[in-house]
Amino acid sequence: MSSAHKNLSVFSTTGLPDISQKKFAIIVAEWNSEITEALFEGAYQTLVDNGAKAENIIRANVPGSFELSFGSQVFAQKPEIAAVIAIGCVIQGETKHNDYINHAVAGGLTEVALKYNKPVIFGVLTPNNQQQALDRAGGIHGNKGDEAAITAIKMLGLQ
Numbered sequence: 316m317s318s319a320h321k322n323l324s325v326f327s328t329t330g331l332p333d334i335s336q337k338k339f340a341i342i343v344a345e346w347n348s349e350i351t352e353a354l355f356e357g358a359y360q361t362l363v364d365n366g367a368k369a370e371n372i373i374r375a376n377v378p379g380s381f382e383l384s385f386g387s388q389v390f391a392q393k394p395e396i397a398a399v400i401a402i403g404c405v406i407q408g409e410t411k412h413n414d415y416i417n418h419a420v421a422g423g424l425t426e427v428a429l430k431y432n433k434p435v436i437f438g439v440l441t442p443n444n445q446q447q448a449l450d451r452a453g454g455i456h457g458n459k460g461d462e463a464a465i466t467a468i469k470m471l472g473l474q
């Protein structure tokens with residue numbers, strides 16, 4: 316189902332695990348910071364609204380989404396971190412550069428999650444243009460950051 320038919324911030328929060336003692340790392344790409352800051356705020360606030368303590372949420376910045384995999388690994392390897400949320404926005408340009416970034420990040424984050432056996436969430440927008448990004452970072456289609464945070468919480472419920 317496309318985002319156009321589903322608000323990304325409308326989801327069930329019933330049956331979520333207790334995260335009051337869990338530590339989270341949110342890795343934020345600086346490219347398209349207007350978007351990534353909105354995604355971060357959505358993820359941060361959703362974690363807090365669902366029981367995480369502010370002091371247990373660590374933020375780290377990386378230059379671009381391509382660096383999210385390594386940035387996520389730096390924190391995923393820490394035993395005290397329960398889950399990592401990677402935040403980015405890769406807007407299609409004139410060349411195929413965005414494709415290479417997107418595929419690298421998706422694969423890289425998956426590798427980190429499996430290597431360190433903990434949730435590493437793909438909170439990366441891959442829009443065709445700025446408006447599609449704005450629509451998914453607190454606009455008409457909700458906030459992908461909210462969704463990423465809920466996903467992290469739900470994945471912790473599996474353990």
Ligand SMILES: Nc1c(NC[C@H](O)[C@H](O)[C@H](O)CO)[nH]c(=O)[nH]c1=O
Nearest residue numbers: 344346378379380381403404405406
């Ligand atoms: N064009 C976008 C980038 N490009 C930068 C790369 O992510 C990377 O930092 C660079 O290739 C050096 O390794 N990054 C985004 O996050 N979003 C973009 O739209």
Ligand SMILES: CC(=O)[C@@H](O)COP(=O)(O)O
Nearest residue numbers: 406408409410411412413
């Ligand atoms: C996705 C990006 O890295 C973007 O800045 C590349 O733009 P372009 O393909 O026009 O060079």
